[in-house]
Amino acid sequence: MKLARTVLAACALAVAACGTVSLPPVRVLGVKNDEAHKPTYNGLAIKSGQLVLTESPDATSYVFVLIPKKFYAFTHAAVISVEDGEPWVYDVTGEVKTFPFKKRLMDNVTGKMYRRRLFEYVAPNLYAEIYDPPAGADGEKLAAFVRQKYAEGVEFDSYFDFHDHTKLFCSELVAMAIESAGGPPTAPEPSNPNPSIVEGMKWLGVPPGEALPAGRFADPARYVGALGQFPTRTAAWSYFEAKHELHRRFTMDQRMGFLLSVDGNGRVDVRPEISAFTARAGHLFDADPNPPEPGDPRIEAAVRRLAADAFGPFPADAPAASPAAPVTAP
Amino acid sequence: MRRSFLAALLLAAAACVDVPDSVRAQFAGPGATDRSNYRPGRHGSAPPVEDPPAPKAAETAVTDAAAEPASDAAVEPAAEPPAAADAGGGVS
Structure with missing residues (x-):
């Protein structure tokens, strides 16, 4: 009982400490404004169904960059839904528990879908870019898909299995949302054949030989705007x-x-x-x-x-x- | 209370993630004989560091203790990443 109280106290302390963390300010670093992109939110032409790609400041971003055979920028992908004029961001993400109690590393990662205001979502990241959905994808349908998954309470897939949709990881959610909205399918691509990466992927228990990096959804032709700490x-x-x-x-x-x-x-x-x-x-x-x-x-x-x-x-x-x-x- | 805290620490320590030796070996830093493409320093066929310009005679004549070598004055402070270390972005 005393132990439980101690752990709870430690957790409360951790939560209190989190509450005092101040993040660097998020700045709008670029906007695309033209006939099809009229500013709607802080100079940005925000619409439902746009994709938000972010770059994390965590060390894991240096792991992610090595996993695909080809280089991709960004570590995370999410979808915008404009609700009552306010852009909300829907994503699925996981984090390592404070105390790693399980021997398999990824068993200690849990997560779920989140719904956050755009700037609140971007704030902990180094950088973010917003992109229009791919050709053929209806933005409203795309946003409706992620809202539905959020309502269903979909869990984060810490084993990054693209072929099992009972749990989802970030780019899997976005790929499914795009396809459900009439856009092109996005298949995983080859992972890095470097023996060290292969050994690491085996240890993590993630599917060997393939990866679906968040940067797959970046396309300069669909660029809408940029925010971040740079x-x-x-x-x-x-x-x-x-x-x-x-x-x-x-x-x-x-x-x-x-x-x-x-x-x-x-x-x-x-x-x-x-x-x-x-x-x-x-x-x-x-x-x-x-x-x-x-x-x-x-x-x-x-x-x-x-x-x-x-x-x-x-x-x-x-x-x-x-x-x-x-x-x-x- | 202190015993409980120690017990919590021990429990956390005992519950370490299993990092097998084969994986730990993949995270080992480069040894002297490893051919790393990330070994710090301008080695190999990298261009040599340019010598700092020779100080002018008039400058060398100054005996003020505050005078610093020109090469030191040119050293830039270490670059810092733009993000605070405690900022936690989502990755998946």
Whole structure:
């Protein structure tokens, strides 16, 4: 009984501590306004059925980036539903319990669907972009699908099984919502064949060989707006390009420990030189009077120069990068 | 009360997640012979660090204790990520 009271007290303390956490302000960093995108909310052209892609500040974001064979930005996906003029965000997500009581790591992850105001939803994240739904998908139907799943109380699928829809993970929910609204189906894609990733996926118990990254739903042609803690979209996409570079360097002979560490409870952390690299990338164009827009090859070139400076050139026999070196557009 | 707290700590410690040796090995840092593409430092064929410009004679003549080497003055503070460490974004 005393033990139970102690644990409860510790939980209460933790809750109280959470209540005092102040998050950095969320800023609108970009908006697309045209005939089809009239501002409706803080300058953003928000409609039901739009997708919100976010980038988490957690170390796990460095794990997620390595799992798909191909690089994708963003760690999480959700859907907007405008209700009485207010944009609400619906997503399904999980979190590790405070005390990991179960031996299998993912058995300690629980979650459910959430409904949160747009800015409240974005606040704990580094960055978010909003996209129109894919062609053919009806936004209202898309939003109705996630509202229905929320009403059903769908649980989070901590084993990321795309083929079993009794529980859902974030991109599975979004893929199902798009398809139910008349949009194109989204199939999982190959996961990273790197032996270290294969071993890690086996340990986690997630399906081998496939992944459905949140970034699959990002399409510059459907971009609506951006929010977050970065000062500009250029800074955000320089950070993403740094993660792209980490992915590019993660060849078959590399292992997770070159970027990450793990403690006795399975908690993953990023090695300091890796987080320093991505942080520096976010500042590459701070003093540039004419900073590149996302997708501009100058971002890739600058990040590769930074990586060569931090870790040596890649491939190892590549010529030293210089500002004049030709670059390939992403 | 203190005994209860210790018991809670022991319970938490005993309930550690099973991280098998094979997985722990995947999270080991790079050894001296590992070929890591993330080893810090400008090694391999990376361009050499440029030497700082030589100080002018007039500057070297100053004997003020406050004068610092030019190379130190050029060191930038460590970059910080834009997010607070305690910000917890959802990932799934």
